[in-house]
Structure formats: C-alpha cells, structure tokens
Amino acid sequence: MSTALLIEQLLNGLQLGVMLFLMAAGLTLIFGVMGLINLAHGSLYMIGAFACAVVASATGSFWLGLIASLAAAAAAGAIMEVVVIRRLYDRDHLDQVLATFALILIFSEGSRWIFGSFPLYLDIPPLLQGAVSLPGGGQYQLYRLAIIAVGVAVALGLYLLISRTRLGMRIRAGESDREMIAALGIDIQTLYTIVFALGAALAGLAGALVGALQSVQVGMGEPVLILAFVVIVIGGIGSIKGALIGAILVGLIDTMGRFLLPKTLALILPAAQAGMVGGALASMLIYIVMALILAFRPRGLFAA
Amino acid sequence: MIARETIINLVLAVILLAVPLIAMAFGEPFYVTLSTRVAILALAAVGLNIALGLGGLVSFGHAAFFGIGGYAAGILATHAFNAEPMLFGFEGTTSMPWIWLIALTVCGLVALPIGAISLRTSGVYFIMITLAFAQMIYYFAISWPAYGGEDGLSLSVRNSFPLINTAKPLPFFLICYALLLLAMGLFALIRGSRFGAALQTARQNDTRLAAVGIAPFNIRLIAFIISAMVTGLAGALFADLNRFASPSMLSWHMSGELIVLIILGGKGRLFGPLAGAMLYVLFEYTLGGITERWQFFLGLILLGVVLFARGGLLGLLAGKARHG
Numbered sequence: 001m002s003t004a005l006l007i008e009q010l011l012n013g014l015q016l017g018v019m020l021f022l023m024a025a026g027l028t029l030i031f032g033v034m035g036l037i038n039l040a041h042g043s044l045y046m047i048g049a050f051a052c053a054v055v056a057s058a059t060g061s062f063w064l065g066l067i068a069s070l071a072a073a074a075a076a077g078a079i080m081e082v083v084v085i086r087r088l089y090d091r092d093h094l095d096q097v098l099a100t101f102a103l104i105l106i107f108s109e110g111s112r113w114i115f116g117s118f119p120l121y122l123d124i125p126p127l128l129q130g131a132v133s134l135p136g137g138g139q140y141q142l143y144r145l146a147i148i149a150v151g152v153a154v155a156l157g158l159y160l161l162i163s164r165t166r167l168g169m170r171i172r173a174g175e176s177d178r179e180m181i182a183a184l185g186i187d188i189q190t191l192y193t194i195v196f197a198l199g200a201a202l203a204g205l206a207g208a209l210v211g212a213l214q215s216v217q218v219g220m221g222e223p224v225l226i227l228a229f230v231v232i233v234i235g236g237i238g239s240i241k242g243a244l245i246g247a248i249l250v251g252l253i254d255t256m257g258r259f260l261l262p263k264t265l266a267l268i269l270p271a272a273q274a275g276m277v278g279g280a281l282a283s284m285l286i287y288i289v290m291a292l293i294l295a296f297r298p299r300g301l302f303a304a
Numbered sequence: 305m306i307a308r309e310t311i312i313n314l315v316l317a318v319i320l321l322a323v324p325l326i327a328m329a330f331g332e333p334f335y336v337t338l339s340t341r342v343a344i345l346a347l348a349a350v351g352l353n354i355a356l357g358l359g360g361l362v363s364f365g366h367a368a369f370f371g372i373g374g375y376a377a378g379i380l381a382t383h384a385f386n387a388e389p390m391l392f393g394f395e396g397t398t399s400m401p402w403i404w405l406i407a408l409t410v411c412g413l414v415a416l417p418i419g420a421i422s423l424r425t426s427g428v429y430f431i432m433i434t435l436a437f438a439q440m441i442y443y444f445a446i447s448w449p450a451y452g453g454e455d456g457l458s459l460s461v462r463n464s465f466p467l468i469n470t471a472k473p474l475p476f477f478l479i480c481y482a483l484l485l486l487a488m489g490l491f492a493l494i495r496g497s498r499f500g501a502a503l504q505t506a507r508q509n510d511t512r513l514a515a516v517g518i519a520p521f522n523i524r525l526i527a528f529i530i531s532a533m534v535t536g537l538a539g540a541l542f543a544d545l546n547r548f549a550s551p552s553m554l555s556w557h558m559s560g561e562l563i564v565l566i567i568l569g570g571k572g573r574l575f576g577p578l579a580g581a582m583l584y585v586l587f588e589y590t591l592g593g594i595t596e597r598w599q600f601f602l603g604l605i606l607l608g609v610v611l612f613a614r615g616g617l618l619g620l621l622a623g624k625a626r627h628g
Contacts, residue, residue, distance in 0.1 A: 037428050087611055093428055094362045098567055099610040101560045105603030113597055226439055226556065229432045237428060280447045287440035291421050294433055298424045 004138030009259045010252070015144045017251025018151025022206035023228035024235070024243040025158060026199025032238030033174040033195050034089055039100035040080065041203055041228070042221025043107035048073040048204025049211035049220060050111060053120040062125035066208050073204020074197040081196040086189070104222075112218045119215035122208075147209050154202065155244055162240065171195060175238065227254075230290050236300030245301065250286050257285035309622035313575040316582065317485075324477045336473035337545070338589060342581045343480040344541045349565040349577030350487045351534030356563065357572030358495060359527045360507030361423075364431045364559050365438030368418070369411045369532040371445065371554030373539025376407035378457035378549030385460055400465045400479070403540055411536030412529050414441075419528035423521060435556055442554040456550035463544055470544070480541050484578070487534050492574055494530070503527050535562070564606060570618030579617045 027041050051072035056065030084103065088096045124143045131139040162168035170191055173181040182188040207221065214220070231250050235242025262278030269277065293301065320339060327335035348370050355361040380403050383389070383396025390396060397403060422433045446454045462470050470476045494500040502523045505513045510520040543549040552558065561584070569580025587605065591598035613620055 031428065037431065084607065084611070093431060094356075094563070094567075094571075095610050095614070097362065097364065097431060097560075098563060099607055101564070102603040102606035102610065105599045105606070109597050109600035109603065113600065222556075226435065230436055233429060233432045233436070276449060280444055283443035283447045284440045287436050287443075290433070290436055294425060294429070295421050298429065300429075 002138070003136035004134050007134050007136060008138050008140055009255055011140055011144065011148070013252035013255030014248065015147050015151075015251070016255055017248035018148050019206050019210055020224070020227055020231050020251055021151055021244050021247035022154060022202045022209075023224055024231040024247050025154070025240060026202045027228055028232045028235070028238055028240060028243045029171070029195055030199045031232070032240075033171055033178075034085075034192055035178075036085060036089060037093055037096050037100070038085070038199075039097060039225065040103035040107065041199070042225030043104055044073045044077055044080075044200045044203040045207035045221040045224055046107070046111065046218065047076050048207035049122070049216045050115060050120065050207075051204065052208035052211055053122045053216040056122055057120070062123070062212070065122070066205070069204045069208035070201045073207070074201040076204075077200020078193055078197040080200075081193050085196065086192070089192075108218050115218070117218065119217035122211040122216055124212045143212065150205075150209065154205070158240060167194070227286070230286055232300075234290055234293050234300055236302040239300070239302040242300055242302035249289075253289055254282075254286050257282040261285070307622075309573075309575075309618065312618065312622050316575055316578055320578065320582065321481060324474060328474050333473045336477050338585060340473070340477045340480050340545055342578075342585045343477065343484045344538050344545060345561075345565060345584065346578040346581035347480065347484045347487050347541065348535045348538035349562050349569075349581060350484070350491055351531050351536075351538060352562045353531075353566050353572065353577050354491060354494060354534065355528050355531035356566060357576065358491075358500060358507070359503045359524055359531075361524060361528060361531075362431050362563070363422075363434045363528070363531070364556070364563070365418070365434030365436070366532070366535050366562050367554050367556065367558035368438035368441045369415065369536040370539035370542065370558055370562070371441065371549075371551070372411050372414060373407040373536035373541075374543035374549040374553045375445065375451065375457065375539075376410055376536070377403050377463060377540040377543040378459055379451055380406060381459045381463055382451070382457060398461075398463045400463045400470070400540075400544070403463055404537055407536045407540040408533045411533045411539075415529045415532030416525075419525045419532070423524050423528065435559065438554065438556060438559055442551060442556070445551045445554055452549075454551060456548055456552075459543065459547040459549070462547060476545070480545075483537065483541070487537075488574055488578070490530075490534070494527075495574070499523065499526070566616075568606070568609060568616050570616035573616075573618050576616060576618055583617055 023041065023045060027038060030036055030038055048069035052062075052065035052069035054065075055068035056062050059065070080103065084099060088099055128143040128146050130142050132142055132145065134140050162171055170181065170186055173186075174188065174191060174195075178188065206224075210224075227250060231246040232243055234249065235244075235246030258279070261282045262275045265274035265278045268274075297303070320342060324336040324339040327333070327339075348366070351369070352363065352366045355363050379390070380396045381398050384398045385396070388396070418434070418437045422430055422437065425433055445451075451457050462476065464470055465479060468475045468479065470479065494503070502513060502518050506520040506523050513520050513523075539553060542553065565580035565584055566577055567580065568583050569576035569578065587602055588598065591601050595601070609616060
C-alpha cells in the first residue's frame with residue numbers, strides 16, 4: 001500500500017466529511033434554533049442538484065448553475081417553512097417526523113414527475129477539470145480539492161456569521177431562549193424563515209457540488225440525509241462545532257473503513273472472504289462508532 | 305351503552321374478515337391477497353404501537369425487525385429447501401410455527417442491545433439512533449452476499465402450517481388474521497395491566513414513575529423488545545405472502561410507513577393500526593390504479609392528517625381517545 005493511495009483515500013474521506021458538514025450544519029442549525037427535526041432536508045439537497053443541472057445544461061455555465069442551486073434551495077426552503085414547517089414548531093417530534101416524511105414523498109414523486117426517472121448529468125466546470133499531483137507520486141482530482149476548499153470556507157463563513165454579526169447574535173439568542181428574544185421585540189417568525197432558508201441553501205449547495213461527481217437523480221438525498229443524521233447525533237444536536245467534527249469523523253471513518261478493513265482482514269482470512277466480511281463490516285462501521293459514542297455520551301460529543 | 309369506538313372496531317374487524325370471504329365466493333383471489341397484506345401490515349404496526357402508542361417511544365427503526373423476521377423465514381426455508389445445514393449444524397425448516405418461534409426469538413435478541421443503547425437517549429436522539437441501527441442492519445443485508453445481498457431472497461414455495469394448505473390464499477389469510485387478533489389481544493392485555501400502566505406513566509412523566517419505585521428504563525426496554533418481536537412476526541408472514549424477503553423490508557421507508565400506518569389510524573388505539581393499514585392499502589390500490597405517482601398524493605394526504613386531523617381515522621370517526 002503506497003503513501004499516495006493512502007493520502008488519496010484520506011482526501012476522499014475529507015471531501016465526504018466536508019460535504020456532510022454542509023448538510024449537517026443546516027440540520028443542526030434548524031434543530032438548535034427551532035427545535036425541529038427535518039427529514040425533508042435531503043429533498044433540498046436534491047432540489048439544489050436538479051436546479052444546478054438544469055441551469056448548467058441550459059446556459060452552459062456551471063457557475064450560473066451553482067447560483068441557481070443556492071437560490072432554488074433557499075426559495076424551496078423558505079416556502080416549505082412558511083407553508084408547512086411553521087405549523088410544526090410546537091408539535092411533538094413524532095408529528096414533525098411524519099409531516100417531513102410526507103414532504104419527502106411529495107418532493108421525490110414531484111421531481112420524478114417533472115424530470116422523469118432517468119438521471120441528469122452535470123459536468124465538472126473546465127476551470128476545475130484536471131488533477132494535481134500528490135506527494136508520493138499520485139494524482140488527485142482538482143474538483144474534489146475544490147469541494148474541500150468550499151467546505152472549509154463555508155465553515156469559516158458560518159462561524160463568522162454566527163459569532164460576529166447581528167443575525168448570528170439573534171440566532172444564538174434563539175437557541176438559548178426563544179420566548180425571550182420574541183419578548184425583546186425581534187421578529188422571530190422572519191428569523192425562523194431566514195435560518196431555514198440558510199440551512200436549505202447549504203443543502204442545495206452540497207447537492208450541486210456532489211451532482212458533478214455523481215449523477216443527479218431522485219432519491220439522491222436520502223442516503224446523505226441519514227449520514228447527516230449520524231453526524232449530528234455524534235456531534236451533539238444543535239452544535240455547529242459538533243457538526244463539523246462529527247462530519248469529518250464520519251467522512252474519514254467511512255472512507256478509511258471501506259479502504260482498510262478488507263485489506264486488514266486479508267492478513268488473517270482468505271482473500272475472497274476478507275473482501276466480503278470487510279465490505280459488510282465497513283458499511284456498518286459508522287453506525288457501530290455512533291452506537292459506541294452514544295453508549296458513553298448519550299447526548300453526543302458536543303452537547304449543547 | 306357500547307362506546308362508539310367499540311362498534312367501529314367491530315365493524316373494521318368484520319370488514320377485514322368479510323372482504324376475502326366474499327372475494328373468494330366471486331372467484332377474485334386478488335382481493336384476498338390485498339386483505340392479507342392489510343392484516344400483516346396491521347400486525348407489524350400493532351407491534352410498533354406497543355412502543356410508540358403506549359410507551360411514547362418513536363422508533364424510526366422498526367423496519368429492522370420487520371426485515372429480520374422476513375429474512376428468518378427466507379433463510380430457514382432456503383436451507384430446508386437445499387437440505388444444507390446452517391451455522392452450528394442447525395437444520396432449516398419450512399414449518400411456519402418453528403419459523404415464527406425463531407423469528408420472535410431472533411428479533412427479541414436483536415432488540416435487546418438496540419433497545420438498551422437507544423433507550424439511554426430520548427426524544428430526537430432516540431428517533432435518529434433507532435433509524436441508524438436499522439440502516440446498519442440494512443447495509444449489512446445488502447453487502448452480505450450469502451443470502452442474496454441486494455437482490456433479496458426468494459422462497460420457492462410458501463412455508464407450511466400443520467393441517468392447513470397455506471398455498472391457497474384464503475387459509476393463509478385466516479392464519480394472518482388470527483395472529484393479528486391475537487396480537488391485538490396482547491396489546492389490550494398490556495394496556496390494561498400493571499405493566500401497561502407503568503409504561504404509559506413512563507411516557508407521561510417518568511420522574512413520577514421513578515418516584516414510586518419503578519425504573520422507567522426497564523419498563524421501556526421490555527416494551528421495546530415485545531414490540532420488536534410482534535413486528536418481526538409480521539415480517540415473517542410478509543416474506544411468506546410475497547415469497548420473497550427483500551432488503552426493502554429493512555429500509556427506512558418501511559420504518560416510516562409503519563409509523564404512518566399508526567398515525568393514519570389513530571395513535572395508541574387498539575384498532576388504530578388496523579384502521580391505518582386498511583386506509584393505506586386502500587390508497588395504494590385506488591390511487592395506484594389511477595396514477596403511478598400515487599405516493600405524491602399519499603404525501604399530501606399524510607400532510608393533511610398530521611396538520612389537521614391529529615387523531616387519525618379513528619379520531620375522526622370515534623372522537624378523542626379516552627385513554628391517555
């Protein structure tokens with residue numbers, strides 16, 4: 001096993017982690033401020049990817065597509081909040097789960113209706129095509145590095161937004177006491193819509209970025225949504241810092257597990273069996289890690 | 305005077321029994337299969353309702369037990385069919401009572417650690433951790449090639465029951481119907497027992513329960529295990545109905561559907577799961593006949609029920625539940 005391959009896998013893990021952070025940040029922000037569990041977050045990811053693919057193929061520009069994905073997801077999020085989600089804040093989690101599950105059915109079947117069952121494809125923009133060489137003599141896709149950079153930039157931007165701006169101050173106030181900030185004269189309904197749209201835009205961005213690596217299709221949001229849940233449960237629901245660390249952890253463990261487990265087992269088992277056992281174990285690995293973390297810290301690593 | 309809910313319950317039970325009988329008289333076995341589907345889904349939801357309705361434990365991972373039950377039936381039947389012994393030299397079997405017993409045991413054994421870890425958390429954490437455990441089992445099933453992997457596991461013939469010809473639709477329906485009634489009896493028994501009282505108190509106020517000397521954790525864990533076992537039994541029947549144990553039985557959509565059944569019918573009610581399953585299969589069949597996009601409309605209906613009709617079908621027909 002060469003160093004280059006190991007570095008490549010580490011970067012892949014980091015890229016998955018960063019992408020999960022974009023999803024998890026919105027989820028955890030929405031839970032932290034509004035106390036809402038949103039299953040339909042994966043649909044917003046899908047909407048972002050579709051918007052990007054449609055606009056990019058119509059205009060020929062990936063960058064316009066990216067802007068469209070942000071706008072479409074934020075708009076879909078804002079509409080969703082005003083029409084449905086707003087009625088769920090004072091309901092129990094069961095009602096929230098069901099209503100947002102219903103939204104998934106509506107969004108998934110709705111987009112299958114509009115776009116059909118065939119996947120759309122999105123090309124990597126010319127500026128980011130190609131590869132860079134790694135130390136140790138490997139090549140790595142430039143686009144994946146760019147995704148990592150975007151993720152780091154978003155994490156930094158979110159940190160500045162929340163700790164340095166007036167909006168961020170209100171969000172933090174909303175997390176600690178909703179009634180109080182409403183009593184202080186802050187328009188809490190608008191704040192909720194803004195937070196929801198912000199989370200939606202991040203999910204849409206993640207969808208658009210990943211859309212160029214995979215195909216854009218109905219149902220693409222669901223596996224990511226569940227991984228994002230694992231991330232925020234590990235990190236502590238409501239904590240952005242927890243989401244960042246949880247996302248990187250999940251991204252690295254999942255990728256490295258799939259890479260290393262079959263190889264490690266091959267030392268003690270025959271090759272075919274090692275591949276089978278290793279593959280099955282690797283696909284369960286992050287859930288096992290999550291269970292272990294929760295067994296010792298039931299409210300996650302950075303409980304709010 | 306008999307309560308209105310009791311009358312409605314009786315009517316629902318009679319309808320579910322009458323439809324297949326009438327359908328057979330007119331030579332329409334398709335409706336028997338449809339009714340069997342209703343009975344099995346209702347059975348699975350009765351199981352979940354013990355945890356969710358009585359205990360307030362919103363398990364978003366009961367598909368795990370539904371699927372394990374299904375795979376228990378599939379794996380045992382496959383080994384019996386190929387006459388290969390399983391791990392530790394056990395023989396496979398095609399006898400339903402044995403399969404049920406094994407499905408119940410395995411589900412109970414799997415629910416014990418899952419429940420013990422998940423119940424340390426509550427609220428949203430509980431929802432997500434049960435979901436994650438179910439996903440773990442789902443991914444295990446699709447990446448483990450020995451029993452079909454992503455393709456699932458076909459049963460060449462439906463498993464057998466002593467003295468009854470299960471290959472015919474009507475006898476198989478009657479087996480499922482009888483098990484559904486048994487499970488609803490169990491639900492009523494639990495609800496009325498001291499254990500059930502403690503379980504419902506744990507939902508409403510676990511500090512008070514602890515104050516009278518009952519540990520909420522143990523009560524919840526037992527309820528979770530019983531709940532998982534009933535759902536697992538339904539899974540074994542479901543695999544027999546379709547002659548197929550598929551990974552989709554383990555998927556999180558299935559967990560969502562089980563919760564949907566309970567909410568459509570009415571949460572925490574004895575006949576809620578049956579009412580919900582009847583409504584669900586009716587939607588699936590009628591809407592599915594009109595448009596292949598029926599899930600879109602199911603979503604709209606579900607959204608309407610959650611936002612505006614919180615008691616579900618039984619809540620609409622029989623008013624508010626009288627018990628907590």
